[in-house]
Amino acid sequence: MTERQQVRWLLVAGLSLGGLGLFLLRAPQFHPLRIHLWVGFLWGAVAAGQALTGLDISAPRPPRLPDRWPSGGVRTRIGVILIVLALVASFVVVERLLPDYRAWRGTPLAWFTSILLLLLGAAALQRLPPDQPFETRHPPKLGRGEAVLVAGIFLLAMLLRVYRLDSIPPGIFVDETNAATDALYLLEGRAASPFATGWYET
Numbered sequence: 001m002t003e004r005q006q007v008r009w010l011l012v013a014g015l016s017l018g019g020l021g022l023f024l025l026r027a028p029q030f031h032p033l034r035i036h037l038w039v040g041f042l043w044g045a046v047a048a049g050q051a052l053t054g055l056d057i058s059a060p061r062p063p064r065l066p067d068r069w070p071s072g073g074v075r076t077r078i079g080v081i082l083i084v085l086a087l088v089a090s091f092v093v094v095e096r097l098l099p100d101y102r103a104w105r106g107t108p109l110a111w112f113t114s115i116l117l118l119l120l121g122a123a124a125l126q127r128l129p130p131d132q133p134f135e136t137r138h139p140p141k142l143g144r145g146e147a148v149l150v151a152g153i154f155l156l157a158m159l160l161r162v163y164r165l166d167s168i169p170p171g172i173f174v175d176e177t178n179a180a181t182d183a184l185y186l187l188e189g190r191a192a193s194p195f196a197t198g199w200y201e202t
Helices: 003-025 027-053 073-098 109-128 144-162 174-187
Strands: none
Touching: 003 027, 027 073
């Protein structure tokens, strides 16, 4: 088995394990095993990410620019700490919503906090030192493989929008019903979840 085949199998295994773990986390009968399921889900995500870094479907990239600051600097450590705290806050929200998505009260503050910490951490990691001009950061060019994928996704989306358009039966469908139900919840003064729509068994 070649190295590229190993990377592909690792990607398939990581995505499969992560998807299975995420599915089982929503099942009430597996709630006592949620710690083990979280470990499996995170391992699958890390494995899939590691495999993606080994796949190169695009054109060769230009040489990487030198580091903007020495690794292990104060700014780098602060950025990493902020991002870790953001992930912890996000984990609190997900752990609260997965067993029962109706139990969202008290979670928006942690959610907004995680977003703020993530933005601050990214800003700390991406900020240029004073002696390096902004023009030195060249965005990567779109590779041939990436361009083909983007075009394919666009064409598929257009096809699915118009495929058998004349045979779609009239009626009230899921998206419109969910939006209307959320609007009724708000008009009646009942609390609607700020995280997603269509969670009211329509």
